[in-house]
Each structure stands twice: as C-alpha cells, then as structure tokens.
Amino acid sequence: MPSSRLDEIDRKILAELQADGRMTNVELASRVGISAPPCLRRVRTLEEQGYIRGYHADVDARELGFEVQVYAMVGLQSQAEADLSAFEERCRNWPLVRECHMLNGEVDFILKCVAPDLSTFQRFLTEELTAADNVGSVKTSLVIRGAKDEPGVPFDVLEERLNRSA
Amino acid sequence: MPSSRLDEIDRKILAELQADGRMTNVELASRVGISAPPCLRRVRTLEEQGYIRGYHADVDARELGFEVQVYAMVGLQSQAEADLSAFEERCRNWPLVRECHMLNGEVDFILKCVAPDLSTFQRFLTEELTAADNVGSVKTSLVIRGAKDEPGVPFDVLEERLNRSA
DNA sequence: GTGATGACGAAATATTATTGCGCAAGCTAG
DNA sequence: CTAGCTTGCGCAATAATATTTCGTCATCAC
Numbered sequence: 536m537p538s539s540r541l542d543e544i545d546r547k548i549l550a551e552l553q554a555d556g557r558m559t560n561v562e563l564a565s566r567v568g569i570s571a572p573p574c575l576r577r578v579r580t581l582e583e584q585g586y587i588r589g590y591h592a593d594v595d596a597r598e599l600g601f602e603v604q605v606y607a608m609v610g611l612q613s614q615a616e617a618d619l620s621a622f623e624e625r626c627r628n629w630p631l632v633r634e635c636h637m638l639n640g641e642v643d644f645i646l647k648c649v650a651p652d653l654s655t656f657q658r659f660l661t662e663e664l665t666a667a668d669n670v671g672s673v674k675t676s677l678v679i680r681g682a683k684d685e686p687g688v689p690f691d692v693l694e695e696r697l698n699r700s701a
Numbered sequence: 702m703p704s705s706r707l708d709e710i711d712r713k714i715l716a717e718l719q720a721d722g723r724m725t726n727v728e729l730a731s732r733v734g735i736s737a738p739p740c741l742r743r744v745r746t747l748e749e750q751g752y753i754r755g756y757h758a759d760v761d762a763r764e765l766g767f768e769v770q771v772y773a774m775v776g777l778q779s780q781a782e783a784d785l786s787a788f789e790e791r792c793r794n795w796p797l798v799r800e801c802h803m804l805n806g807e808v809d810f811i812l813k814c815v816a817p818d819l820s821t822f823q824r825f826l827t828e829e830l831t832a833a834d835n836v837g838s839v840k841t842s843l844v845i846r847g848a849k850d851e852p853g854v855p856f857d858v859l860e861e862r863l864n865r866s867a
Numbered sequence: 868g869t870g871a872t873g874a875c876g877a878a879a880t881a882t883t884a885t886t887g888c889g890c891a892a893g894c895t896a897g
Numbered sequence: 898c899t900a901g902c903t904t905g906c907g908c909a910a911t912a913a914t915a916t917t918t919c920g921t922c923a924t925c926a927c
Contacts, residue, residue: 552757553758553760556722557723561915569876571915572915572916586761589758591721591722591757592718593754593756594718594854599712599715601859606802606811631855633849636845636847637847638843645842647852675806679804679805680802680803682802682803682810683792683800684802685799686813688765689796691796696766726885727882736906737884738908742905
C-alpha cells in the first residue's frame with residue numbers, strides 16, 4: 536500500500552491538470568519545478584491511486600443542439616437500500632440524465648438532465664422518469680442560464696487550509 | 702464565417718475526446734478513421750469554434766479532503782437583471798461554490814458547493830451566502846452519495862436524432 | 868558507518884505533434 | 898464539358914514530447 540499522502544508538487548500537478556488537462560508533460564514539469572521524467576512518474580501514480588479519475592474535453596452541449604438543461608428533484612416512495620440502488624441504476628441507463636446525486640432532506644435525489652428540446656424532455660419526464668417504479672414526486676426546474684460551471688477542487692482553499700495547520 | 706456544421710467525423714472526435722481528453726492525436730485519428738494531420742486540424746477548428754471549451758483532469762475531491770458536497774437553492778429578494786448579475790458575480794468569487802445556475806420556478810439559483818468539512822460549509826453558509834446582499838432564502842441539501850456524474854453530451858442520443866431526421 | 872530505499876535528473880530512444888506539399892473530389896461560371 | 902477555385906485528405910519530413918535507462922544523492926534503519 537502506497538504511503539499516498541501528497542506533497543506540494545503533487546497538489547500543484549493536480550491543480551494544473553485540472554485547469555488544463557492537455558498540458559504537455561514538459562510544460563507541466565516546468566510549472567511545478569521538476570524535470571519531465573519524475574513529473575510523468577508522479578502523474579501516473581496520481582492516476583493509479585485514483586486522485587485523477589480521468590481526463591475529459593469540455594464539450595459545449597448547446598452548440599451541439601442540447602438546448603435544454605433541467606434539474607429534477609426526485610422523491611421515492613421507498614428508501615430501502617435496494618430501492619435506492621435500483622433507482623440509481625436506472626439513472627445510469629438514462630442517457631438524458633447526466634448526473635444523479637442522493638441527497639438528505641425532503642428530496643431523495645437531484646438529477647441533472649439535458650435534452651435537445653423541451654418536448655423531448657417532457658416525453659422523458661412523463662414516460663420514463665415519473666412513470667418509473669417507486670418514483671413518488673418529481674419537481675423540475677429549467678436552467679435559464681449558467682453563471683459558473685467549474686466542477687472540481689478549489690485548490691486555493693486547500694492550500695490555505697494546509698498552511699494554517701502547518 | 703465558417704460553415705460550422707459538423708460532420709460525422711467531427712462528432713466522433715468530440716465523443717472520443719469527451720470520453721478521454723488525453724488521447725493522443727494518433728490514436729484519435731485511427732479511431733475516427735482519418736490520418737493524423739487532418740484529425741489535428743479538425744480538433745483545432747473545433748476548439749476555435751468553441752465546440753471544445755477546454756480539457757480538464759477529473760480530480761477526486763473527496764480524496765483531497767473535500768468531504769462535503771452540498772446543493773444550495775437560493776431565492777433572491779429582487780430579480781432585477783442588475784441584482785441577478787451581482788449575485789452571479791459573487792458566486793464566481795466564492796471558491797466553495799463550484800457551479801451556479803439560474804433556474805425558473807420558485808427558486809432563483811441552484812449552487813453546487815464543496816467544503817472540507819461541515820463546519821467550514823456552515824460558516825460559509827451563515828457568514829457569506831445567507832448574509833449576502835439581496836439573498837432571500839437558502840435551502841441546502843447534503844449529497845449523501847453520488848450515483849452518476851458524467852457532465853457532457855450524450856452522443857448516442859445525438860446520433861439517433863440525426864439518423865432519424867436523415 | 869553502510870546497505871537499502873526512494874526520488875531526481877541527464878541522456879538516449881521511441882512516439883507524437885506539426886508543417887509543407889501535392890492530389891483528388893466537388894462546385895461554379897462560361 | 899471544362900478550366901479554375903475551394904476544400905479536405907494523406908504522405909513525408911521536421912520539431913517536440915513522452916518514456917526508458919541509468920547514475921547520483923539524500924534519508925533512514927540498523
């Protein structure tokens with residue numbers, strides 16, 4: 536089992552690759568202040584240890600014709616673990632559902648959905664989601680516009696925190 | 702102005718890079734069935750035209766100590782455009798807020814937040830978010846667990862749709 | 868001390884990215 | 898129908914990167 540705690544260089548690597556996942560290893564190495572070979576070794580290790588789950592191009596959904604984005608709040612009738620899992624599995628199989636998170640509070644799940652147009656979404660909503668087994672309530676909200684969309688880790692907060700405890 | 706409609710190869714490129722943003726151009730070219738140089742030219746064009754907004758490593762926030770993820774539903778007191786914009790700008794400056802989307806319906810905004818622990822989030826919630834100018838109501842829900850998290854475009858749906866209209 | 872361990876970096880090699888052409892297909896005007 | 902233009906492909910050469918190899922140094926346990 537690897538010791539696995541990260542040093543400052545590892546954190547810099549993660550921050551840089553989160554900001555630009557296609558940066559060359561040479562550029563990355565120079566930014567974090569070491570030479571290319573150890574830098575690449577660190578990246579591989581971070582990938583293997585799961586700190587980096589993958590790399591993805593950020594594709595503009597609207598440009599591709601997915602004009603509609605919706606958040607759906609879903610309440611189930613039964614919250615037994617088997618029923619929760621079953622619903623999660625169904626979400627994984629619905630391509631229009633891009634995210635599904637289980638929440639505490641009045642609502643059981645929040646879903647982020649996309650669709651080419653409203654009628655496609657409405658059809659999905661009425662024929663699939665609302666109609667699905669064990670689904671009690673569904674409340675949807677259209678996304679009017681996005682103001683910030685930077686999933687990931689706020690590395691500046693992380694560094695502050697480490698400096699304080701140091 | 703570029704003609705800008707995408708052909709099947711472009712869509713395949715986008716799908717592949719969305720799935721693996723660090724794929725080499727050689728590998729990508731072979732997957733989409735053309736040679737490397739035109740493939741690279743297409744990628745550059747897609748970037749320039751905004752179909753690809755960027756590339757990002759998907760970093761595991763929990764592994765880095767951000768144990769808490771929260772959705773916050775925010776209602777404002779005034780929905781005048783200037784006030785909406787002001788709130789959005791504030792969200793962009795809060796590092797714990799990773800996403801901010803304006804919604805229709807009862808709630809004005811949904812925010813996705815992360816924090817190292819509950820007390821850090823509570824402090825942010827009470828001292829920053831709830832206390833901010835023009836903020837009326839805030840309801841928060843902790844993410845218990847994530848079941849699906851694949852932001853992006855469902856290219857299979859897109860292809861189906863194009864085949865139908867063809 | 869001294870041998871084991873881990874990580875670095877220079878140098879060599881293997882892969883990729885990128886550039887520079889030439890060619891062919893599709894279009895258009897005459 | 899055909900010259901001339903446009904667009905996009907791919908080969909081949911070149912420039913950059915990635916990756917491997919290996920020698921060195923610091924640390925640490927004994």
